[in-house]
Amino acid sequence: MFLVLAITVGVLFTCGLYLMMRRSLWKLILGLLLLSHGANLAVFVSSGLTRSPAPLVAVGESAPPDGAADPLPQALVLTAIVIGFAVVSFTAVLVRRATHAVASDDPDRMRSTDT
């Protein structure tokens, strides 16, 4: 299972980078989305995949039971998903304005600030 998820992360990164390098700003957004999913998945599986009890502290105890799942990657990935969502939404709005300003979604036409 770990191998399958690892390969999935690789595929997400490959597709994301491929889409970002296409000559279309809409594909750029999709590419960013895939990249961010790939990174999130990598964080999520970083502590391994185990069938463990939830890390809940029982009443009267001071620590979760032995062998409980590691809650940190889930907390991290939740933060990362929220950030990724916000960033991609912003990019979508920006790209919409850009395609209006340039009247094209081809990045090759956006050269006025290049050198």
Next chain:
Amino acid sequence: MTMLPVLPILIPLLAAAACLLSWRSVLWQRVASTIGAAGLLGSAVALLVAADRRDIVAVQVGSWSAPFGITLVADRFSAVMVLLAGTMGLLVCLFSLFEATRRDIHRGFFPLLLILLAGVCGAFLTGDLFNLYVWFEVLLIASFVLLGLVGGRANIEGAVKYVALNLVGSMLFLTATGVMYGVTKTLNMADLHGALIEVQSQNPTLVLTLAATFAVAFALKAALFPLFFWLPASYHVPPAAVCAVFAALLTKVGVYALVRVFTLIFPDAEPVLWVILILAAVTMVSGVLGAVTQYEFKRILAWHSISQVGYIVAGVGLLAVPHPNVQALGLAATIVFLVHHGTIKPALFLVAGLVKWREGTTELKQLGGLASATPWLAALFLLAALSLAGLPPSSGFWAKLVVLRALVVAQEWWVLAAALAAGLLTLMSMMKIWNEAFWKDRPTDEAARGLEGDRALTNPHRIPKAFAAPVVALIVLVTAIGLWPQPLLGYADRAAAQLLNPSAYVEAVGAPPRESSTTPGDVSSIILDVEELQR
């Protein structure tokens, strides 16, 4: 006193909230942001004094002890970077009181500026790798919006390139952070110190890959060759105040992260550091060559930013030399150059802003005669430009001197040659701006004055005194550093010595001593993951 490292993050955020609450009132937004920026500077000064006197100030947010909670740490290096952010924040805020139009303010210029400052200070102060990622995103989002705020085709185009490339860097950083957690089961930077030694003995390739991934992610933020292409595409488009704060702080955050990661976390990443050193030399030359071909004030400055990042990162690359003396000299050079460049480049951008205010354009071919029309502006530019080129007696001379001294001691002759060549070319392109904008006669031919880009004004505006005051203050500061460099040089030496002795940092944060935690099985399953990601 113990809450000191929280203040540089909290004050700008509170001021931003105050600005948002007084959204309709331009006056209140101006007042609140000025107070916030001044408060940030005050807390930064207090933090620097405390960090220099008591070595390292650490706070566990919410009293969760070290490897579990979020730690804020201010050592000497962090403190001086926060002070840089505070100084630039206040001066840029004062400059923006005039430059930012009502429309910009109604679109949220001041809250964004303050959030950017809070994000930068958070990145400088955090002691947790994932938290560093979060602060990176905070400052990136604020900078994205600031860049596109004014509207217009150039701004939007610049913003698209900047956003796309920086987000790729963020994703790399996030992935590397995830792998790091998988390998070490911790993300607290103090706790990570020494955590990789055992992993490295079992699986050196994994640690090297991890170091390289972090290096690429941070080098992209720092605009190192060949990852700098977002910078010249976007730095010159926003208003001068935004350019100034970007030039002062954004690339610096990347360099800061490089220094932090390679002094604290990776014990032995020599191959990566050699690559960084070589790339630093290439960055110096390619940046300055880019600048030589330009004919627009702010574009020239943006390309010089790249070249100067090369000088800054060269000191980090010298960590590859396994000799503590060379490493200390290199890091001290990096810190001095960070402070020098973080003050001089904003000064030049603000001068460009004053020129734009007066003439309506920054195209060098349309400008001219400024030396006789506004001698004081010419004097300000000349002081700043000579400092950037590294002529004595200016802060640039000392900054370049310490970099060159470190390179001589390390006997890195090729990098030294690149640094000297880039210095000459810097002088040349500064002289180009001087000749074109200040010295030659004002072009009278109407066609020449409005061919491309912004059209030059026929009747120049007067520059109000209060508008120029922050620029004057900044250039006085830079000149003062040049005339009286000892405090900065001494401080940089102390900060570098502290960076090279991370045990004090670990002790101040209070992370528990390390015991072996990763099993070989874990490591081999992670390596598959890494190879997948690198493809």
